[in-house]
Amino acid sequence: AQKITQTQPGMFVQEKEAVTLDCTYDTSDPSYGLFWYKQPSSGEMIFLIYQGSYDQQNATEGRYSLNFQKARKSANLVISASQLGDSAMYFCAMRESKAAGNKLTFGGGTRVLVKP
C-alpha cells in the first residue's frame, strides 16, 4: 500500500486565489511527521511546512497552512493568495518514528500552475 498518496496530478489556480493540495497517508506508527516540499522547474526541493502527529494545532508558515485531519489521515496543504512564483511541483512526505535513518517517504506530487 502507498504510504503517501497525492491524488491530484495537476491543477490550475487563479492568481490571488487559495488552493488546497491533497495528501493522505498510511501508517500504524503513532508518532510521525508530515512535510511539504516545493519543487520549482529549476529542480531544487524547498521545505515549506511541517506537522507533527501530536501537534494540537494546524501548522502555518506565512501563506502556507496545513489542514491536518488525523482521524482521516490527511494533511492537505493550503496556499493562500497564490502568486505566479507558486507554480511548481508540490510533494507531501512523511517520516515515521519507527523508520530508521530519519528517512522521508514522498508522495507522487501535485503540479500547480498559477494563472495570471
Place this chain on the structure above:
Amino acid sequence: EPEVTQTPSHQVTQMGQEVILRCVPISNHLYFYWYRQILGQKVEFLVSFYNNEISEKSEIFDDQFSVERPDGSNFTLKIRSTKLEDSAMYFCASSRRTGMVAEAFFGQGTRLTVV
C-alpha cells in the same frame, strides 16, 4: 542563507562507468541523505549517513552504490558501474538534528544521464 550545494548540476556518463556525485551539506548539520527522482516519478530514499556510517539504506542502494564523507565537508555518492536505469535526479540533503521534526534541507540536485 546556508544551503546544500551539489556538483555537477548535470552529468552524462557511459553505461558501465563509475560516477561520483558530490555534495557539500550545511556546515553545522550532522545527518546526511541521498534521494533520487527518476523523471516523472516520486522522490525515493537511498541512504542516510550519520557519524561516519550508514544509518539506513533502501533496497535501491545495492552494492553498486557507496557513500563517503572524505574530508569533513563533502558528502559523496558513488555509483560503481552505472546502468541505464540509474538515470535520475539525485538529491543530497542534510539536517541538523534527528527526530520527527528534523526538516531535511535539499540541494538543487544532480541530473545523471546514463547513455
